[in-house]
Amino acid sequence: MTTQMLGALESGLLYALMALGVYITFRILDFPDLTVDGSFTTGGAIAAVMISGGSSPWIATLAAVLGGLVAGAVTGLLHTKGKINGLLSGILMMIALYSINMRIMGKPNISLLGENTVFNSIAPLILMPIIVVIVKVLLDLFLRTDLGLALRATGDNQRMIRSFGTHTDNTIILGLSISNGLVALSGALIAQQSGFADISSGIGMIVIGLASVIIGEAIFGARTVFFATLAAVLGSIVYRVVVALALRIDWLEPTDLKLITAVIVVIALVVPSARRTWKQKSLARIRSEEMISMPDRKQVGGGL
Amino acid sequence: MLQLNHVSKLFHPGSPDEKIALIDVNLDLRPGDFVTVIGSNGAGKSTLMNMISGVLKPDAGEVRIGGHEISHLPEYRRSKWVGRVFQDPMAGTAPHMTIEENLAMAYSRGKTRGLSFGVTSKRRGMFREQLSRLGIGLEGRLKAKVGTLSGGERQALSLLMATFTEPQILLLDEHTAALDPARAELVTRLTQNIVSELKLTTLMVTHNMEQAIRLGNRLIMMDAGRIILDVDDETKRDLTMERLIGEFERISGHKLSDDRVVLGS
Numbered sequence: 001m002t003t004q005m006l007g008a009l010e011s012g013l014l015y016a017l018m019a020l021g022v023y024i025t026f027r028i029l030d031f032p033d034l035t036v037d038g039s040f041t042t043g044g045a046i047a048a049v050m051i052s053g054g055s056s057p058w059i060a061t062l063a064a065v066l067g068g069l070v071a072g073a074v075t076g077l078l079h080t081k082g083k084i085n086g087l088l089s090g091i092l093m094m095i096a097l098y099s100i101n102m103r104i105m106g107k108p109n110i111s112l113l114g115e116n117t118v119f120n121s122i123a124p125l126i127l128m129p130i131i132v133v134i135v136k137v138l139l140d141l142f143l144r145t146d147l148g149l150a151l152r153a154t155g156d157n158q159r160m161i162r163s164f165g166t167h168t169d170n171t172i173i174l175g176l177s178i179s180n181g182l183v184a185l186s187g188a189l190i191a192q193q194s195g196f197a198d199i200s201s202g203i204g205m206i207v208i209g210l211a212s213v214i215i216g217e218a219i220f221g222a223r224t225v226f227f228a229t230l231a232a233v234l235g236s237i238v239y240r241v242v243v244a245l246a247l248r249i250d251w252l253e254p255t256d257l258k259l260i261t262a263v264i265v266v267i268a269l270v271v272p273s274a275r276r277t278w279k280q281k282s283l284a285r286i287r288s289e290e291m292i293s294m295p296d297r298k299q300v301g302g303g304l
Numbered sequence: 305m306l307q308l309n310h311v312s313k314l315f316h317p318g319s320p321d322e323k324i325a326l327i328d329v330n331l332d333l334r335p336g337d338f339v340t341v342i343g344s345n346g347a348g349k350s351t352l353m354n355m356i357s358g359v360l361k362p363d364a365g366e367v368r369i370g371g372h373e374i375s376h377l378p379e380y381r382r383s384k385w386v387g388r389v390f391q392d393p394m395a396g397t398a399p400h401m402t403i404e405e406n407l408a409m410a411y412s413r414g415k416t417r418g419l420s421f422g423v424t425s426k427r428r429g430m431f432r433e434q435l436s437r438l439g440i441g442l443e444g445r446l447k448a449k450v451g452t453l454s455g456g457e458r459q460a461l462s463l464l465m466a467t468f469t470e471p472q473i474l475l476l477d478e479h480t481a482a483l484d485p486a487r488a489e490l491v492t493r494l495t496q497n498i499v500s501e502l503k504l505t506t507l508m509v510t511h512n513m514e515q516a517i518r519l520g521n522r523l524i525m526m527d528a529g530r531i532i533l534d535v536d537d538e539t540k541r542d543l544t545m546e547r548l549i550g551e552f553e554r555i556s557g558h559k560l561s562d563d564r565v566v567l568g569s
C-alpha cells in the first residue's frame with residue numbers, strides 16, 4: 001500500500017509538468033490544445049534516442065524540451081497565421097507528430113534499461129519535487145511579468161490587450177510553445193523513469209492533463225495564478241492516487257483507466273456548471289420573492 | 305494631429321448586401337480638439353473609429369496621425385498613439401485579472417513587453433494615485449478581480465486605462481451608452497475632467513444630443529457614411545437641440561432615425 005502510494009506520488013510529480021503545460025493552454029489561453037498527445041511522445045522519443053546514442057541525459061532532456069517548444073509553436077502558427085480552428089490545428093499537429101515521432105525513434109519502442117538517465121544519480125522521489133517546484137515558481141514569476149500579463153490577457157480579453165499594443169498572434173504562439181515544452185519535458189522524464197519510450201505513450205494524454213487541472217481546481221481552488229498552478233500539480237498527484245486505488249478493485253481492468261479518466265473529467269466539468277445554474281436559480285427565486293414583498297421599489301441596486 | 309483624407313470603406317463589395325460604411329470622409333483635428341460625433345444608426349460612426357484605431361483598413365484614402373501616414377499599420381502597432389474605450393463595459397478590461405494587473409497592461413501601452421514584473425511597488429503607488437482621482441474608491445481594491453466590479457466601475461477603469469499614458473488620440477464610442485443615467489453621468493464627468501486636464505485630442509461618439517452639444521469644442525454629424533455637418537466652437541455655444549435636429553433633417557432629407565437617441569438627461 002505505502003509503496004503503491006509512493007509510486008502514485010512519483011508519477012503524479014512526473015505528470016505534473018504535463019498538467020502545468022495543459023493549464024497554460026486550457027486555462028490561460030482558453031485554447032483546447034490536442035498537440036499534447038503528440039508532443040508528449042516527442043519528448044520521450046528525443047530523450048530516448050539521444051540517451052541510447054550516448055548523450056548526457058540532461059542534454060537529451062533539454063533537447064526534448066526544445067522539440068516540444070517547436071511542436072507547440074507550429075500549432076500556434078497553424079492557428080494564427082493559417083487561420084485554422086484551434087482544435088483542428090492541435091489535431092493536425094498531433095497526427096503529424098505521430099509520423100515525426102516514428103522517424104525520430106526509428107522503431108515503435110526504445111528501451112532505456114541499463115542506460116544512464118537523470119534518475120541514476122538522484123532518485124525520482126528526490127529529484128522530481130525539486131524540478132516541479134522550480135518549474136512552478138518560474139511559471140508563476142513569468143505570469144507576473146509584462147509579457148506574462150499579456151499572455152494571460154490574450155486568453156481573457158483578446159480585443160482589450162490588442163488595443164494596448166500586443167500582437168496576440170505572438171502571445172498565442174508563445175503560450176502554446178511553452179505549454180508543449182513542458183509536456184515534452186514530462187514525456188522525456190517519464191521515459192527515463194519507466195525505462196522506455198513508446199510511440200503510443202502520448203495517447204489520451206490531453207484528457208489526463210485536463211483531469212489533473214480540473215480535479216486540482218475543484219479540490220484546491222484557483223483564486224490566483226499561484227494557487228492555480230499549485231492546483232494543477234496537486235491535481236496530477238490526486239489523479240494518480242485515484243488511479244492507484246481504482247486499480248486495486250478486482251473487477252477493473254487497467255484498460256478501463258481511460259474510461260475512468262473520461263468520466264472524472266465529465267463529472268468535474270458538469271458539476272461546477274450545474275452548481276452555478278442551481279445557485280443562479282435559487283438566487284433568482286430569492287430576489288423575485290424580495291421584489292414581490294417590496295412592490296414600490298422597481299429596481300434594487302447599489303450605488304455605482 | 306489626426307487627419308483623414310478621402311477615406312472610404314465598403315462592406316461586402318459587389319455582393320447584394322453591399323454596404324457603404326464611409327464614403328470620401330475628410331477630417332482634420334487639431335491638437336487638443338474634443339469632437340463629439342452624432343448620427344443615425346449605421347451612419348458609419350463606429351467604422352470611423354475603427355478606421356483610426358486600425359481595427360479596419362480603409363479601402364481608399366489615408367489616415368495620418370501627427371503627420372505620419374498610418375493607414376496600413378495594424379491595430380497593435382497604432383496603440384501607442386490611440387487610446388480607446390468601447391461601448392461594452394466588458395470589452396475594455398480583462399475580467400479574471402486584478403485591477404492592478406489591468407493597469408499594468410495599460411501602462412505598457414505600445415511598448416515591447418518583456419520579462420520585468422508588471423506590478424512593482426513603485427507602479428502600484430502610481431496606480432493607487434491615479435485610481436483615487438476617479439473618486440470611486442477603486443484605489444483600495446487594487447487586488448480585486450475586475451470581473452467583480454460593476455459596469456460603471458469597469459467603464460471608469462477603462463477610461464483611466466485608456467488615458468493615463470496620455471495617448472495622442474482618444475476614441476470613445478458610446479462609452480456611456482450601456483450604463484444607467486447616474487453612472488453614465490459620472491463617467492461623462494470623469495471623461496470631461498480627464499480630457500481637459502491632459503488636453504487629449506478626442507473623438508467621442510454619443511447618442512445623447514444634449515451631451516454632444518455641451519461637451520467638447522466641435523461637433524460633427526454623420527449620415528450614410530458622410531460627415532454632413534461640422535459645427536465649430538463658436539456656433540456650437542449657442543446651438544440648441546431643436547436647431548441641431550432641424551439641421552440634420554434639412555441636410556440629410558430624412559428624419560434622424562436612431563433607436564437609442566437620447567435628447568437630454
Ligand SMILES: Nc1ncnc2c1ncn2[C@@H]1O[C@H](COP(=O)(O)OP(=O)(O)OP(=O)(O)O)[C@@H](O)[C@H]1O
Nearest residue numbers: 315323324325343344345346347348349350351352
Ligand atoms: N463588420 C461589418 N460587416 C458588414 N457590415 C458592417 C460591418 N460593420 C458595419 N457595417 C455596416 O456599415 C454601416 C456603418 O456601420 P457603423 O457600425 O459604423 O454605424 P454606426 O454609425 O456606428 O451605427 P450605430 O449608431 O448603430 O452604432 C452599417 O450599414 C453597418 O451595417
Ligand SMILES: [Mg+2]
Nearest residue numbers: 349350351477
Ligand atoms: Mg456604432
